[in-house]
Amino acid sequence: MATTDITAAFLPLTDSAIFVAARECGFAEEEGIALSLLRETSWANIRDRMAIGQFEAAHMLAPMPIAFALGLTPLALDVVVPMAMGLGGNAVTVSAALFGAMQQAAPFSPPDPAAVGRALKAVVDRRKADGEPPLQFGVVHAHSGHNFELRYWLAASGIVPDVDVEIVVVPPPFMPDALASGQIDGFCVGEPWNSVAVSTGAGRIATVKSAIWKSSPEKVLGVRADWAMRNDDALSRLVRGLYRAAEWCGNPDNCGALSHILARPEYIGQPAALIARALEGTVVDSLSAGDKARFFEPFAHAATFPWQSHALWFYSQMVRWGQVKHTSAHAEAARRCYRPDLYRAALQPLGVPIPAANAKVEGALTETEPVGATSGALLLGPDGFFDGQIFDPDRLDTYLSEQAKR
Amino acid sequence: MPSQLPSVLVVDDNSVRAAIIEAGLREAGHDRVTVVTDVTGIAGKIAVLEPDVIVIDLENPNRDMLENMFQLSRAVKRPIAMFVDRSDRESIERAIEAGVSAYVVDGLRRERVKPILDMAISRFNAYSRLERELEDARNALQSRKIIDQAKGLLIRSRSMSEDEAYTLLRKTAMNQNRKISDVAQSLVLAAEMLGKGEADGDD
Numbered sequence: 001m002a003t004t005d006i007t008a009a010f011l012p013l014t015d016s017a018i019f020v021a022a023r024e025c026g027f028a029e030e031e032g033i034a035l036s037l038l039r040e041t042s043w044a045n046i047r048d049r050m051a052i053g054q055f056e057a058a059h060m061l062a063p064m065p066i067a068f069a070l071g072l073t074p075l076a077l078d079v080v081v082p083m084a085m086g087l088g089g090n091a092v093t094v095s096a097a098l099f100g101a102m103q104q105a106a107p108f109s110p111p112d113p114a115a116v117g118r119a120l121k122a123v124v125d126r127r128k129a130d131g132e133p134p135l136q137f138g139v140v141h142a143h144s145g146h147n148f149e150l151r152y153w154l155a156a157s158g159i160v161p162d163v164d165v166e167i168v169v170v171p172p173p174f175m176p177d178a179l180a181s182g183q184i185d186g187f188c189v190g191e192p193w194n195s196v197a198v199s200t201g202a203g204r205i206a207t208v209k210s211a212i213w214k215s216s217p218e219k220v221l222g223v224r225a226d227w228a229m230r231n232d233d234a235l236s237r238l239v240r241g242l243y244r245a246a247e248w249c250g251n252p253d254n255c256g257a258l259s260h261i262l263a264r265p266e267y268i269g270q271p272a273a274l275i276a277r278a279l280e281g282t283v284v285d286s287l288s289a290g291d292k293a294r295f296f297e298p299f300a301h302a303a304t305f306p307w308q309s310h311a312l313w314f315y316s317q318m319v320r321w322g323q324v325k326h327t328s329a330h331a332e333a334a335r336r337c338y339r340p341d342l343y344r345a346a347l348q349p350l351g352v353p354i355p356a357a358n359a360k361v362e363g364a365l366t367e368t369e370p371v372g373a374t375s376g377a378l379l380l381g382p383d384g385f386f387d388g389q390i391f392d393p394d395r396l397d398t399y400l401s402e403q404a405k406r
Numbered sequence: 407m408p409s410q411l412p413s414v415l416v417v418d419d420n421s422v423r424a425a426i427i428e429a430g431l432r433e434a435g436h437d438r439v440t441v442v443t444d445v446t447g448i449a450g451k452i453a454v455l456e457p458d459v460i461v462i463d464l465e466n467p468n469r470d471m472l473e474n475m476f477q478l479s480r481a482v483k484r485p486i487a488m489f490v491d492r493s494d495r496e497s498i499e500r501a502i503e504a505g506v507s508a509y510v511v512d513g514l515r516r517e518r519v520k521p522i523l524d525m526a527i528s529r530f531n532a533y534s535r536l537e538r539e540l541e542d543a544r545n546a547l548q549s550r551k552i553i554d555q556a557k558g559l560l561i562r563s564r565s566m567s568e569d570e571a572y573t574l575l576r577k578t579a580m581n582q583n584r585k586i587s588d589v590a591q592s593l594v595l596a597a598e599m600l601g602k603g604e605a606d607g608d609d
Contacts, residue, residue: 041469042468044469044470045469048507051502052498052499052502054502074476075488075498140470142473142474168474169470169474170471171467173467174467
């Protein structure tokens, strides 16, 4: 088998784990891929460098390729998503002062999104009555799961984003300092940056992504569409290598080794013990065993499958927050950049269970349940939104009009 | 006569490089050039300055924040596009390779922006070249120091003249197909390990 050189860019986040394990533990090599990893400083850099062909693949925020497909970015890029890079992994952290004020207003225990939302709402209302300026929350990017899950949680808690609280963009590694210096009052970011803020005493974790929307998508593998078209075999091998890497990352026995690899300066450059918190699900003390396992799921429950219902939900939120106007052509463009067909083509030779459907009703599963798969048994985890809403991708228009009223 | 050239905001946390670009723009006749090295409070600055063109170093980790600000366009009154002309592929590639990103307000004609971008690209490249040369010079200095140390060791331990010491180092390097500085490094290291601490180079 000829070796194919592939360069993938990533940002220093715990959910770059699958890329890092694919390179460091030989999973890419086994598939004849010489995988080089390039640490980048911004999502904009990943976009721009990929656009001029400096690399083929990248760690991307799940809504990013959709934003490309809809022409929402300053520089054009055509990207396909043949695979997801795990579920969950983010948290909402607030300053120690805000955490205290929230506890005083309406006692809660993290990460219960409804109770935490009530407490935040009480503080927001009091500040408004006292004529204080709105609280500021940081997210990593306008087209990010962080932005959308934070807004979803706020809105469902009766807090109007951009009116009752301001949402600003801050690069992930700067979040802990921005919180400590009082520039922002809270943020929604991926690990290890919540744990870093907690470890310095600047912040407390209020709630987590995996509680706001269970089994929710976060990062994806983004591949340049022109490269993917010309290199279908290499793409399949890359996906297989990453799938095996995800399986390794998902094995609790490998947490220690994985956190030490990720801790290295060329990857995340933070203490292994802090990185391990996300891998072990111990970012918040009070998480139940099930919530621990769910906090960041790199492999189980089809965590690497690029569900088109995930793409469409992100699209629904882009419409909700005014990033794009809804048309059936836009919705179709959003759906089509997630490519379950490429995922199946790549993994078919492995004989592993793959979902038979391309989309699912998000929020329909309340328990772990077996679903239709290409071979063997496949379990999917609960995928509900904390407010009990259901997202049926076949009823997108209804969802959009109902959400506009909420 | 009102200024005819577009106003430019340069955002670069490398103040030396920013100064080089600013000087280049001023030489080219731009009198409305502002340099920002710290992005704190930049929204306010942009609202006041209303720049036509914003040049940002590509590696700036705040680029996602800045782009978001441009898109919300509360601080920026007119929409901002990246580079000027998406079809100008060659310019975009040259810019990204040089490490430059540029944002331009809507409606500004390409020929008015191109000289600014070209200037930024050439100055970024010149700066990178300068940095590389500086690094090479640093390495050269380091090599010379280590060769001097090795010569000193040979002069003391084998009572050689300076010329003889250098000739021996050079001959060994040639025979082993290595750099003189590498041979000198090995010698100094060996001397240190053998406790001949006098090779500490404080001469």
